[in-house]
Amino acid sequence: MERKVKVAIIQMGMSDSIETNLEKATRKIDEAAKIGAKIIALPELFTTPYFPQDEKTEKDFPEEIPGKTTELLSKSAKENQIILVAGSIYEKAGNKQYNTSVVVDESGKILGKYRKMHIPHDPNFYEQCYFEKGDLGYQIFKTKYGNIGVLICYDQWFPEAARALALMGADIIFYPTAIGTVKGVEQKEGDWQHAWETVQIGHGIANCIHIAPINRVGTEKEMDFFGGSFISGPFGKILAHAGNKEEVLIGECDFSENQFVRDGWRFFKERRPETYKKLLEK
Numbered sequence: 027m028e029r030k031v032k033v034a035i036i037q038m039g040m041s042d043s044i045e046t047n048l049e050k051a052t053r054k055i056d057e058a059a060k061i062g063a064k065i066i067a068l069p070e071l072f073t074t075p076y077f078p079q080d081e082k083t084e085k086d087f088p089e090e091i092p093g094k095t096t097e098l099l100s101k102s103a104k105e106n107q108i109i110l111v112a113g114s115i116y117e118k119a120g121n122k123q124y125n126t127s128v129v130v131d132e133s134g135k136i137l138g139k140y141r142k143m144h145i146p147h148d149p150n151f152y153e154q155c156y157f158e159k160g161d162l163g164y165q166i167f168k169t170k171y172g173n174i175g176v177l178i179c180y181d182q183w184f185p186e187a188a189r190a191l192a193l194m195g196a197d198i199i200f201y202p203t204a205i206g207t208v209k210g211v212e213q214k215e216g217d218w219q220h221a222w223e224t225v226q227i228g229h230g231i232a233n234c235i236h237i238a239p240i241n242r243v244g245t246e247k248e249m250d251f252f253g254g255s256f257i258s259g260p261f262g263k264i265l266a267h268a269g270n271k272e273e274v275l276i277g278e279c280d281f282s283e284n285q286f287v288r289d290g291w292r293f294f295k296e297r298r299p300e301t302y303k304k305l306l307e308k
Contacts, residue, residue, distance in 0.1 A: 029281040031171040033198070033236075034063030035266075036072075037255040037273045039244030044073045044087070048095060051113075052102045058274045059106035064171055066106075068113030069242045069255075070179050070202040071125070078153045079247050088118035091139060096128055104134030109169045113202040113240065114142065114178050116156070125157045127176045127202055129167040140165045142178035143187065150208045150248055153180075164190045172197035172281045179203045182226050182239065186305065192233035192294075197281040201226060201239040206251035219252050227262045234260040234288040236279050243270055260287040 036054045040047050051072055058066045073095055077083040089095060095115055103110040110130040117126035117139075125142035141160030145153045164187065167174040175196035181187050182201045191199055205222060207213065215221075222239075230237035236259055243253040253270040257277035266277035288294055 029172060029197075031065060031279055031281070032061075032063045033238060033257055033277050033279050034058035034061075034066045035200075035238055035240040035255050035257065035268075035275045035277075036066065036068050037241060037243055037253050037268045037271075037275060038069065038072070039242060039251070039272055040072065040075050040246075042075050042085070044095075047073045048098060052098065054274055055102050055106060055108070055110065058276070059108050061274075061276060063108060063276060065109045065111070065169070065174070065198075067111035067200045067238060067240050068202065069240045070114045070204040071116060072113040072202075072242070073115060075246050076204045076242070076249060076251075078156055079150045079249060081152045081155050087116045088123050089115065090119070091115060091117050091126060091128060092136060096130070096136060099128070100130050100134035100136065103130040103132060107132045109171060109174070111174065111176060111200045111202070117141070122158045123156055124160060125153065125178055127178055127200075129169075129174060129176065131169055137167045137169070138165055140176045140178070142181060144180045144184055146180040149211070151180075164194065166191065166194045166196055175199040177201050179205060182222070182229075185229060185232065188229035188233055188235075192235050196235055197284060198236035198238060198279060199229070201237070203239050203241045203255075204251065205241060206249045209248045209250070219254055223254060223256065227258050227264075230258050230260060231262045232293060234284050234291070234293060236260060236265075236281065236284065238277075241268075243272055260284045261291075 147154040175191035
């Protein structure tokens with residue numbers, strides 16, 4: 027049985043104003059819903075500039091969840107009758123902060139949240155100065171269209187995270203992202219965008235699931251965010267691919283194809299978990 031659904035990912039650039047970014051995001055959610063999208067996703071830290079370029083910021087960006095942003099997004103999801111993967115938000119939780127994604131259903135109800143597990147710490151990506159490592163585990167959000175998994179940006183380089191979500195029953199993994207090239211930094215190891223795209227398509231193939239990375243665009247200080255958001259199917263077919271400008275990208279996903287590929291290639295049936303003990307050794 028076909029399980030088709032239109033998925034939209036919103037590739038956008040951000041300003042220093044949370045209010046302006048939220049207004050743009052909700053406007054683009056409306057736009058995506060009007061052309062038939064039933065699941066809509068936003069980028070990482072979509073309410074703010076990418077402040078972790080600096081080890082310190084004077085801006086007061088952290089906010090509680092639920093809070094003002096999630097209230098607005100819940101209203102938007104309900105009005106448009108869509109499932110919303112709310113990118114990620116700089117979450118304040120007591121005396122700790124996290125990089126957190128929220129998923130909202132068509133009634134406006136928050137289904138839950140996922141806190142980014144793998145936190146990078148490199149020049150221009152000083153995220154450990156801001157975010158704790160996620161403490162909620164990997165999450166599956168069950169919706170009327172399918173089971174949604176969310177991983178955030180740096181998580182996308184870790185095959186274990188994608189496999190965990192696939193084993194938990196994910197039909198699609200969304201990867202809200204903020205990645206680009208850094209001025210003055212040579213890509214000695216190879217093309218960053220090509221590697222970023224290839225590794226995520228590989229996760230989709232290895233796990234026989236759909237993949238949807240959502241990047242930002244534009245130049246912020248020393249970084250040029252290259253966009254390139256895409257949606258791929260369970261054997262690596264690109265269903266939709268964005269350029270390097272703002273764009274509402276639509277792809278039609280058939281989640282029944284996941285099981286078809288899984289049955290044919292037997293990647294799960296022939297797994298040998300008893301041989302994988304090295305994965306748990308430091």
